[in-house]
Amino acid sequence: MKYLFLLFFLFLLLNKIIGLNNNSENTKKQNISDWIFNRHGHNFKNKTKESEDTKTKCVYCQNPTIELTGGKIEGRISFVAGKNKPAIVFEGIPFSEPPIGKLRFLPLKEKKPWNGILNTTKYSAACLSNTTSTRSPQKYISEDCIYINIFTSPKCLKNKNCPILFYIHGGGFAYDSATMFNDTQIIQKYSSDGIIFVIPAYRLGVFGLLDLGNDKVVKRNLAMHDIIFALEWVQKEIYNFGGNNKRITAMGNSAGASALMYLCGSPAVREGLFQQAFISSGVPFFRKDANLKQSFALLEHFNCLRDNSTNKTFSDKQKVECLRKIDSLDLLRQQQYNENFDIVFSGPESDTEILPFDNYVHLLRNWKPIPLMITTTIIEFDRWSDDRLDKECFKATGTFGYYSLQSYNACFDRYKDEFNISTHMRVSYESLHSEAFLTSLVNTRFGGISYVGEFDI
Incomplete structure (x- = not known):
């Protein structure tokens, strides 16, 4: 009897131990489930189908990979405060061979295929920029900089029909980069709302604007060639990121806006490369032999x-x-x-392929009508010095096709005695607004839809 009682006690104790182990395992599973819920905003316990549950966990718990023409790339999942919709971010995607060594000063070449999975979870170096006219130095710069950054979402990857915003950064074709923007803002304003945000790099300064006087050995305006090359790459590959290549809006600010204005009138840009344009504070000044x-x-x-x-x-x-x-x-x-001696690369110039025009007015005759949003701000060029009236009059009159000394003098006399606002700012401000108005007018008359706006900044 004594031994029977002891065996019964051991049986109860064994059951207790087994129960504790089961509870411990259950608790562990619960903790994992709770972590997923708190981290990702999705309660997988409510899933009814195991396949859907597994698929969702895979999307949110592992870095996503997609296959491009050249090979596979790996991105990363990114979440921001206030949004329960994640973004899938690919940074530093090579869309050409690096333009270094023998490829320096040549048009971009298609990226060769690679083996394995390419890590595209971090920005590449910014393109080389070191100029007296900027307060925006980049942390890492390199000649090997031609990469593209894409912010998409699980929704887009599933539906394969999301619109694309192709953003051309500014910086006077001399500075700033495709790596300087705030990821959180991009995700909050675009990716989480089902818009794929694309930022390509392009060569700056001497590397993108070298001019030997012709286009035979070195093409002028390589920076513009880079942007067109990036657009062609997006046309070919954006479906893999969940985008519809017939829903591309090209957007640019400052120099990026100028580049976009040139693209809209360039014979080098094929029809359908992008379907809409958003031009913000563009200054479409170009001339012969500028660089x-x-x-x-x-x-x-x-x-x-x-x-x-x-x-x-x-x-x-x-x-x-x-x-x-x-x-x-x-x-x-x-x-x-x-x-320091006023010897500068001033941006794109007249050439034989992309800008075979004398000035912007001539380009407008070749304008391709498109749904267009064009905006300016109340105060433009507020960081410039006050000794530039002569240069700004030269640029403003040239943009509209007036090259005579009489036209220059008329501009200078018009603004030289105004002191309520920096004189060069005034002529630049009015010139920029005139260019915006003229562009929207031409676009409308050629059959496009134009929206014009001004930001109170």
């Missing part, structure tokens, strides 16, 4: 202009081969030094 002086100043400094022993001028091919041997940071430093 020739800075280009030849660099050639001269680095002894790439002529053979010093014979004093024979190098061919264009020899000039480029010489510049390709110069360290990228040395080119950048000398570019900045030259700016």
Whole structure:
């Protein structure tokens, strides 16, 4: 009897232990479920189908991978406060071969296929920028910078029909980058609402604007070629990110807006590359040989202009081969030094492919009508100095096709005695607003829809 009681007691104790272990396992599962719920905003316990539950957990608990033409890439899941909808972020996607070494100063080449899964969870380096005209230095810069960043969502990946905002960054074609923006704001304003946000990089300064006087050896306006190349890549690949390539809105601010204005009138841009345009504070000033002086100043400094022993001028091919041997940071430093003497790369210029026009008015004759939003701000150019009236009158009159000294003098006389606002700001302000109005008017008359606005900033 004594032993029977002892066996019964051991049986109860064993049951208790087993029960505790089961409860411990259940608690562990509950904790995991609660963590998923709190972290991701989804209560998987309410799922009725095991397959759906597994699929959802896979989307939210593992870095997503997608397959592009060249191979597979891995992104990351990102959440922001106040939004229970996650974004799927791919940063640093290579959309061309790096334009370095022998590929420096050449149009972009298609990225070669790769093996394995490419990690695209962090930004690449920004394109080289070191100029006297910016207060926006980038943390990491490199000549190997041609990458694209894409913010999408699980909804888009599932439906494959989301609209795309293709954003061209500003910076005077000399600074700023595709890596400087706030991820949280992009996710809050776009990705979480089912809009795919795309930011491409493009070459800046000497690397994107070198001019040898023709387009035979080095194409002028390589920066613009880069942007068009990025748009073509998006057309081909955006479906893999859940986008509809017939729902692309191209948007640009400042220099990015100017680039977009050029694209809308360029014969190099095929129909349907993007379907809508949002132009914000664009300054569409370009002219012939705008970057020739800075280009030849660099050639001269680095002894790439002529053979010093014979004093024979190098061919264009020899000039480029010489510049390709110069360290990228040395080119950048000398570019900045030259700016102290008003020798600058001023942005895109007239060429034979993208901008075969004398000025913006001529470009407007080739404008392709499109649903268009064009905006300005109340105060533009508020950080410039007050000694630029002569330059601004030169730019403003040239933009509208007036090149005579009489036109320049009329502009200068109109603004020289006004002191209620910085004089150069006034002429730039009125010129920019005139360009916006003229652009919207032409777009409407050619059959497009135009919306014009002004921000109170």
